[in-house]
Amino acid sequence: MLTIANLIKKFQQPGGGELTVLDVPRFEIANGEQVALIGESGGGKTTLLHLIAGMLAATSGSIRIDNIELTRLSEQGRDRFRAATIGYVFQTFNLLPAFSALENVKLGMSFGNGRVDHARAMDLLDRVGLADRANYRPKQLSVGQQQRVAIARSLAGRPKLLLADEPTANVDPASADLVLNLIIDSCRDESIALLMVTHSMEVAGRFERIDRLEDINHIPALKQV
Numbered sequence: 001m002l003t004i005a006n007l008i009k010k011f012q013q014p015g016g017g018e019l020t021v022l023d024v025p026r027f028e029i030a031n032g033e034q035v036a037l038i039g040e041s042g043g044g045k046t047t048l049l050h051l052i053a054g055m056l057a058a059t060s061g062s063i064r065i066d067n068i069e070l071t072r073l074s075e076q077g078r079d080r081f082r083a084a085t086i087g088y089v090f091q092t093f094n095l096l097p098a099f100s101a102l103e104n105v106k107l108g109m110s111f112g113n114g115r116v117d118h119a120r121a122m123d124l125l126d127r128v129g130l131a132d133r134a135n136y137r138p139k140q141l142s143v144g145q146q147q148r149v150a151i152a153r154s155l156a157g158r159p160k161l162l163l164a165d166e167p168t169a170n171v172d173p174a175s176a177d178l179v180l181n182l183i184i185d186s187c188r189d190e191s192i193a194l195l196m197v198t199h200s201m202e203v204a205g206r207f208e209r210i211d212r213l214e215d216i217n218h219i220p221a222l223k224q225v
């Protein structure tokens, strides 16, 4: 469902000049496949997720998701594509503070196909064990609960690919287990492909496929030029 070919990403550096962060000749994920991505700090894992999500534009190369060539879309086109096709779970949750848990999940739907389905939003909150917290705002929830709301939101638009960037890094160990199981099981149940960035070998150990960024990226973290 995802095919990356000859992907290059360069950033303008604050002091002038360019920094090449990614040079990925080939990277693929099949329909419903679950992949853990590990690698050194600063190696470009988050950058790769942002490119796949269309939050960043590639410098050159190809990113195809379900036969759509992302690199040919405008920024607006990528935003629409992301809303319809991709779920994203951030390390820091990114919930909207002024909205309740339920409203945050519904926002995941309105970005997706424009239709807000109250029953599904409640069902998703129920699945993450928070049906009784539907009307709580993020700051009224524990950190682990906030991440569970973020998971419900990421699934709300019925994505085909879920990108998760260290989703357990900021939650306590007990919640981390719950969060991880929710992501893995939900993706399996709904046939959603999953790409999860993690620093934890324990988390990666839950995946049948573990990729090291160093093996797919020709630019080593410490030699980015």
Ligand SMILES: Nc1ncnc2c1ncn2[C@@H]1O[C@H](COP(=O)(O)OP(=O)(O)OP(=O)(O)O)[C@@H](O)[C@H]1O
Residues within 6 Å of the ligand: 011, 012, 013, 014, 019, 021, 039, 040, 041, 042, 043, 044, 045, 046, 047, 048, 224
């Ligand atoms: N907007 C930007 N402008 C310039 N350089 C950037 C930008 N975003 C990221 N970088 C650089 O790209 C490199 C990769 O960053 P990235 O966040 O993708 O790494 P990472 O593998 O996710 O790291 P970590 O595991 O520490 O989160 C870093 O050297 C970083 O400084």
